[in-house]
């Protein structure tokens with residue numbers, strides 16, 4: 536029996552996927568039963584990284600998602616539209632869908648999974664988060680006996696590469712970004728990566744799987760790495776930390792009723808050098824999952840790239856092919872709807888409540904430039920104290936542009952209180968600027 540794959544896209548991930556499908560030797564035997572049926576692209580004239588008969592290529596992507604012969608549609612074209620509409624149309628035509636498109640899933644997951652459940656088809660997304668690292672299936676299956684407490688990850692390779700180089704070279708952000716673009720590690724338009732938006736899409740997906748509720752993307756607090764300076768990295772180093780762009784999803788219990796909420800956020804963070812995520816450098820990704828009773832489990836590996844991402848895409852195709860092979864897709868419920876495997880299908884019906892960032896309780900690092908005059912540190916301390924912000928350390932190592940540079944690390948404080956203290960500090964006559972504020976893990 537052959538399972539027919541309709542591929543939407545033959546770029547980085549599509550080519551990698553086709554390369555595996557065309558060369559099944561020494562991989563899982565079921566791969567030999569997968570056939571690329573048709574491939575949708577934008578341009579028929581482009582040179583391709585894989586050798587496919589030209590008649591398999593088409594620019595008419597609708598004809599793929601409606602083709603009665605196609606069993607699985609693999610969406611690796613990216614972007615929001617027409618990817619969203621094509622996935623919905625594939626589902627409406629009874630096709631299973633595999634996608635690497637975190638942007639579309641983070642925004643339209645509700646619509647796509649609701650349609651898939653109604654149609655009795657699977658939408659699998661292993662490649663959408665952390666490329667080649669298996670993390671979606673472990674959250675859905677291998678770790679499903681656990682009460683997950685937190686998922687903390689480095690899920691964007693571009694920013695991790697930039698921060699790692701800033702750390703090792705002492706260079707500034709703009710300098711490293713320009714070089715990363717020249718070397719092809721960062722996109723010409725780096726916005727989605729460096730402003731944290733790509734990581735926000737990914738953590739929204741991880742939070743949804745870890746905690747069993749859908750996430751409204753605009754509620755994910757998101758800060759990128761543009762404001763991280765060489766000075767902050769150097770101070771962090773002296774204080775025993777490295778700076779990483781962390782994506783965090785965590786259970787929280789706040790508010791008068793102590794109702795369960797989630798923290799879902801992306802921001803640069805001072806990570807203690809002894810923490811498992813501190814040594815994840817370069818383009819690598821890692822995700823630390825904390826669950827009861829398993830404890831800490833960390834997944835590490837390549838978060839992007841043709842081969843690694845295709846590895847995840849093909850695993851999803853194989854999961855679906857295995858279901859089709861044993862006829863599990865033909866088992867129906869009493870109401871006549873196809874019975875979906877509850878460990879593979881999306882079972883979330885509600886939206887999770889997200890803790891507003893002001894309610895977050897965390898530690899902070901702040902770098903303040905002040906006049907170099909007696910009593911300034913005392914005034915800063917008083918100001919923090921006025922807002923119930925307790926300081927763990929205060930460091931003044933020298934002058935920067937004739938200003939005294941004072942670095943503080945707080946104990947755990949409510950973010951709202953800390954921001955109020957900063958507003959008061961900003962208005963002090965002896966304070967020139969608050970050069971940076973970062974959270975501390």
Ligand code: NAP
Nearest residue numbers: 544545546547548576577578611612613635636839840844
């Ligand atoms: P890519 O290299 O730009 O490839 C996109 C492919 O889709 C190209 O073959 C392009 O056709 C085709 N395409 C795009 N829009 C189209 C349209 N409107 N009509 C017809 N064909 C269209 O992208 P990619 O890097 O493979 O990424 C694909 C998806 O995987 C994205 O959602 C991305 O976020 C996700 N992803 C990528 C990576 C990675 O390492 N690259 C890792 C994880 C997830 P032409 O070739 O004719 O232009």
Ligand code: HSE
Nearest residue numbers: 690691692693728839
């Ligand atoms: N742009 C992403 C990154 C890769 O830098 O990690 C695709 O998810």
